[in-house]
Amino acid sequence: MEQTLVLLKPDAVQRGLTGELITRFERRGLKVVALKLMRVPDALARQHYGEHEGRPFFPGLVEYITSSPVVAMVLAGPQSVKAVRQTVGGTDPVWGPDDPAAKFALPGTIRGDFALMKGRNLVHASDTPENGVKEVALWFRPEEIVPWARDTDRWLYE
Ligand code: IDP
Ligand code: MG
Secondary structure (H helix, E strand, C coil), X not given: CCEEEEEECHHHHHCCCHHHHHHHHHHHCCEEEEEXXXXXXXXXXXXXXXXXXXXXXXXXXXXXXXXXXXXXXXXXXXXXXXXXXXXXXXXXXXXXXXXXXXXXXXXXXXXXXXXXXXXHCCEEECCCHHHHHHHHHHHCXXXXXXXXXXXXXXXXXX
């Protein structure tokens, strides 16, 4: 089953939203196969966000993600990468009628319901299945992943 990395960023932990956000993924039918609270080392933050190095927001992004603990988890399910990105919403939580929809978070998504700014948008989610594999390996040791059979699987997967 496809796996994806989800980080509940420091703002989610500080705002007491971790339970509510995990609930949204669980309700969607995604299965938690790894979960931990951790402080993010600077080197891990830089590697994780390596594609953004050099962008004006990069220093602030590293500071944000390392400022306070995150909840890191691996979610599994059919098309879990797409499903999680859809539940999370686009990068910018606030937008208007002339903005391209894909970059922005609709109401009903986590960012659309709980966030106001790109730099405090609560959740990271892998953007492709390939990056999902890479990011899961970056954040978790193999023995931290716990595949398990869920009794409701047959009511979620056809
Ligand atoms: P994503 O999280 O929706 O995939 P990316 O473009 O990959 O968005 O950017 C990674 C993270 O960097 C975003 O989630 C957001 O927290 C932060 N970020 C992106 N663009 C900006 C910006 O213009 N200002 C501040 N933070 C930004
Ligand atoms: Mg991204």
